[in-house]
Amino acid sequence: MQRSRRRIATALSALAASLLVSLSLTAPPAHAAARNPVVFVHGFNGSGGSWNAWAASFKADGYAASELDAWSYTWSQSNATTARQLATEVQNVLARTGASKVDLVVHSMGALSSRYYLKNLGGTAYVDDFVSVAGTNHGTSVASLCGWLYTSCNEMRTGSSFVTALNSGDETPGSVSYAAYWSNCDAAIDPDDSALLSGAANVGVGCVSHTDMNSDPGVYARVRAFIQ
Incomplete structure (x- = not known):
């Protein structure tokens, strides 16, 4: 009788172990993200606080604070340096949220560092949607006013070597979905169509x-509808 009980106990233990293995193979990751977190990139002379209004709107639409990353960087430095910092920031957000990709929402000069990250630093593997809002994608003549003061502003000039290299070849690389929103009375973007991107919506x-x-x-x- 005692031996029979041991056999039954052993069989039950084996069955339980089998079920646990099966569940571990089929269950979703415990920390899998329900949606892509949003990483915001501000522009020249800006900060993460410039996104406060939109961050509040995203929260009102159901996003958690942990899914919204409005980080700040030193806007006077080269956009290439900012791009490398953005690469680190994206990885930190992915690790924190359990997501596999982020959505990038950028403003003004933030488009240059973000696109450098996508084109030159492997960012297309980690970004699902890219949204440029009044981005200086092809430079702006207005940057001639500050180009002699700041590296970032010099790179933002129409025809600069930075902008020329950034727009050589494919302006919208990878499988990322791109959108560019522009205004016909944007005094900081001259000409207005500098904000457009070939291959984007x-x-x-x-x-x-x-x-x-x-x-x-x-x-x-419009931006919210694009990235949903």
Whole structure:
């Protein structure tokens, strides 16, 4: 009788172990993200705080604070340096959230460092959607006013070696979904069509000022619809 009980106990233990293995193979990761976290990249003379209005809108639409990363960087440095810092920031966000990819939402000069990351630092493997809001994608003549002061601003000039290299070949590399939102009365982007990207969904939003582009509720609604 005692030997029979031991056999039954052994069989039950084996069955339980088998079930645990089966569950571990079929269950989703414990920390898998429900959606892509959003990484915001501000522009020249800006900070992460420039995204406060949109961060509040994302939260109102169901995003958790942990899914929204409005980081700040030293905007006077080379956009290539910022791109390397962005690469680290993205990896930190992925590790923290358990997501496999992020959505990048960028404003103004933030488009240059973000696109450098995508083109030259393997960022296309970690980004699902890329959204440029009033991005200086092809430079701006306005940057001639500050180009002699700051490396980043010099790189932002129309025809700079940085912008020329960034736009050589494919402007929208990888399997990332690209969108560029631009205004027809953006005084900081000259000419206006500098904000467009070849291969992206280019969307004119009407007359919205440069500084309002990444806080405007109408532009937010378009961006939110694109990355959902």
